[in-house]
Amino acid sequence: MAKLRISTLERLRQVEGSLESRVNRVRKRTFAIVQVAVAAGLAFWVARYFFDHPAPFFAPITVVIILGLTGGDRIRRALELSLGVTVGVGLGDLLVHYLPGGMWQIPLIVGISLLVASFLSKSPLVSNQVAIGSILIATILPPGTEGGGPDRMIDAFIGSVIGLATIALLPSSPLTSGRQEVSKLLGIVSSVLDDVAVALDAHGTRDAHELDQALDAVHNSQPDIDNMVSAAKVGREVSNISPLMWGSRRRVRSLERLIPPVENAMRNTRVIARRAMVLSQDGDSVSTRLINIVDELADIAASLSDVFDARTEANEAQDIPELVRRLQIIGARSDMGVISDDGVLSEYVILAQARSITADLLEVCGWSRESALAALAPTSETPAYPPEVWPGVLEED
Incomplete structure (x- = not known):
């Protein structure tokens, strides 16, 4: 346990405030x-020049609105x-021309616009834009103005x-945004597990301040999970619609997997941190x-975070097999014999969550869920997935 370590919050500050992170944000x-x-x-x-419209302000406005969309399902939206x-815009021109003026014009235009939009699509976005376009025409750009x-x-x-x-x-x-989000979440997993390992090593005498920070980090990680999911959706959409990115489809599918x-590793880390606090x-x-x-899992999660932050397949091909070997060793050794003679409920929970995180990280390395579970030492006489212990794994390390 005598290794150089940083707290969860310190690692997050390093990730978010690093020069590379700032450069990537500026570049994006x-x-x-x-x-x-x-x-x-x-x-x-x-x-202006192909259609000879004197004041085509709606053309650039529409572009800015569409390209301002972010997150998943961008193409559909x-x-x-x-x-x-x-x-x-078209309905606004029509309604303003035929409806009488006065205080009832805007309510009528909005009501009719929303009614028409409800027949076109169930999407609130369509309804809102139809109503907004009609209001804009009725109030600021009525028929008769230039470019009407x-x-x-x-x-x-x-x-x-x-x-x-x-x-x-x-x-x-x-791929870039999605891999960065994966790297960030694995970095949080690593730091929280590191805090948990140090707290466990203190045998219940250590101040729980850093565990409090770790719990805050994992409890506030849902936006990071959402960003990861959103980035993967955006990557899939871009690779589908852009001919320039069709060659990236296989790697995008791998990222989605x-x-x-x-996400499971993050949720299991939350549980293990709460139980360590108890x-x-x-x-x-x-x-x-x-x-x-737990300490070894923290180190492996940190290594995986670095692999995905590097954004190169070469690093994956070089580092993943070694990380898989280490996870296999952990899985083979995570049996009921790990529990101390006077083990309490919290110890059993921590072991169960460590086994789950081991399987999660094997999946991150490319294994199927079934194979990852089979890499764990059995804790039942009738395991759902018979163990597949790597030959000689228990003799290594």
Whole structure:
């Protein structure tokens, strides 16, 4: 246990405040700005000079709205938004022309717009954009102003087409964000397990301050899990729609397969941290073998975090087999003999969660769930997955 270590919060600060992380954020924002600026200018130019519209403001506006969408299901939501903006502008022109003026005009326009939108799609995004487009036409840009009439609807359609084409032809990397989120979550798992191992090694006498910090980190990790899921969805959409990224589809699918085991590892880490807190408060202790297992899992999770942060398949091919071997050793040794003679309930729970995390990390390394469970030493006379102990694994290390 005499190794250089950092607390969970310190590791998070290092990850979020590192030079590489800041550079990646600046690069991503710069790319997004250039992407929107180029697409908006192109939409204005096409509407102005190809369609001879004098003031095609809806074309660049629609581009900015579509490219401003983030998160998963971006393509579907972009299509819905395109439909809503285009129909809203056209419907607004039509309703303002035929409905009487006065205080009842806006309520009627909004009501009719939402009714029409409800027949087009069940999506709230479509309904909102149809109503907003109609209100905009009725209040700020009524018929008769420059660029009015059907031109506005055409401009909105032009902006929609160019916005979607930009997503396809100027895509962001479908893998970088997802791998960074996976790396961050594995880093949190590593740091929390490290805190747990040190707390267990103190035999219930250590101040629980760092365990409190670790629990805060895992309890606040849901946004990071959501970001990982969202990044994977965005990567799949980009690789499907962009011809430039079709070659990345296999790697994107591999990234998507990582999501369940990484999420499970995080949730199991939450449980093991809470149980370590209970054990520490009770003043109980666990066996040295169990402490070593938790400590080894922390080190393996840290190594996996570094592998995915490197963003190169070469590192994976070099490092993953060795990490798999170490996890196999842990799995083969995580039997009921780990429990001390006077073991308490918390010790049993910690062992169970350590076994689960071992299986989760094997899945992160590419194993199937069945094979990962079979790598664990059996704790039942009739295990669902008969053990597949690697020859000589218990003699190594």
